[in-house]
Every structure is written in structure tokens, then in C-alpha cells.
Amino acid sequence: MGRADERVVAAVRKVLEGQRERSTGTLVRLRRRVGWLLEEEYGPGVVALPPSSTFNRLVHAVADGQGLLGTAAQRRWHVSRPAPPFTPTVALRPGELVMLDSTPLDVLAVLDDGVTGRVELSIALDVATRSICAAVLRPVGTTSVDAAMLLAQMMVPTAMRPGGTRRCRCSGRSSPTSG
Numbered sequence: 001m002g003r004a005d006e007r008v009v010a011a012v013r014k015v016l017e018g019q020r021e022r023s024t025g026t027l028v029r030l031r032r033r034v035g036w037l038l039e040e041e042y043g044p045g046v047v048a049l050p051p052s053s054t055f056n057r058l059v060h061a062v063a064d065g066q067g068l069l070g071t072a073a074q075r076r077w078h079v080s081r082p083a084p085p086f087t088p089t090v091a092l093r094p095g096e097l098v099m100l101d102s103t104p105l106d107v108l109a110v111l112d113d114g115v116t117g118r119v120e121l122s123i124a125l126d127v128a129t130r131s132i133c134a135a136v137l138r139p140v141g142t143t144s145v146d147a148a149m150l151l152a153q154m155m156v157p158t159a160m161r162p163g164g165t166r167r168c169r170c171s172g173r174s175s176p177t178s179g
Helices: 006-018 027-042 052-063 072-080 144-155
Strands: 098-110 116-126 131-139 165-167 174-176
Touching (some): 006 052
Antiparallel strands (some): 116 131
């Protein structure tokens, strides 16, 4: 915590943790308890407490975001809170992290059997480049087969699939794929 004595910081943490279930106290009481703890562990006068304003800033820096200050009810609420469901992830290289998602579309399409119905779009999205790697459009009700199709589309480019077309870069003409 900056230039603060690590022994003081450790004592502040220990006293704050010890009073988590107790009634709300004051910073004066906290300072007194930290002083007693330091005297008990290191002897009288060995570790000096910082001035009151510095001590108060240190307490707020140590307790910030940990639910160690506030009323007893606030401290209990903070302790009983579950861990957040999502953690931020960072992808720096293409293909490092690919997310799969499905969403129903608000369109009617003519299905294979000639009946009109709603469809669902499943995509594979590269997080680093924010580009769509593969997509599958199916009648509502995505299954694991659709996820396998996404993976297959990502692994084998369209031009390399049987029945796909290859483009010659030098002439710009298409030719059928040979087996």
C-alpha cells in the first residue's frame, strides 16, 4: 500500500477481518486496536502508527472493494454474495478464443419439406478479430450436430470442400475442384 509499513498494513487487515461479524465501529476504535495488536506482536514503540489522516486513508485503501467497512449488515451482505458468473477474457491472436452462439431469427423461411417456419442462426465468432468464422442456418432447435458443422466449416475452407470451387488468384477464373 504505497510507502506504508507492511507490518501496519498486515495488522489493519487482521483487525478488519476480526471485526467483520461485530457491530460497526469507528476509525478511532480501529486505530486503537491496530496499535494494541502491533504492541502485542512487536513490542511497545517498535512499530509506530502513522498519523490519523494517513491511517484513515490506509484503512480505506486496504478495505476498498473487500466489504470490510460499512455497517455490519453491509459487511454480511458482501460476504454472502456469490462470485460473479463471468470473468473478462482477452484474446490477442486470431483463433485463440472462438465463441459459439445460437439465436432464433424473426424471419420465416421455406424449409426443406416446403413448409414455412422460423430458423435459428448458429455462428462461430473469433473474439480477437471479431469476425465470423462459420455459420449454420437451421430450423429452430440447434443441436450438437450444428456445433459439429460449425467446427467442420472452420477447419476446412469452402474452396477445399468437395463440390467447392477454387479460384485462381492470377486469372480470377473459377474451376471445379478435382478429387
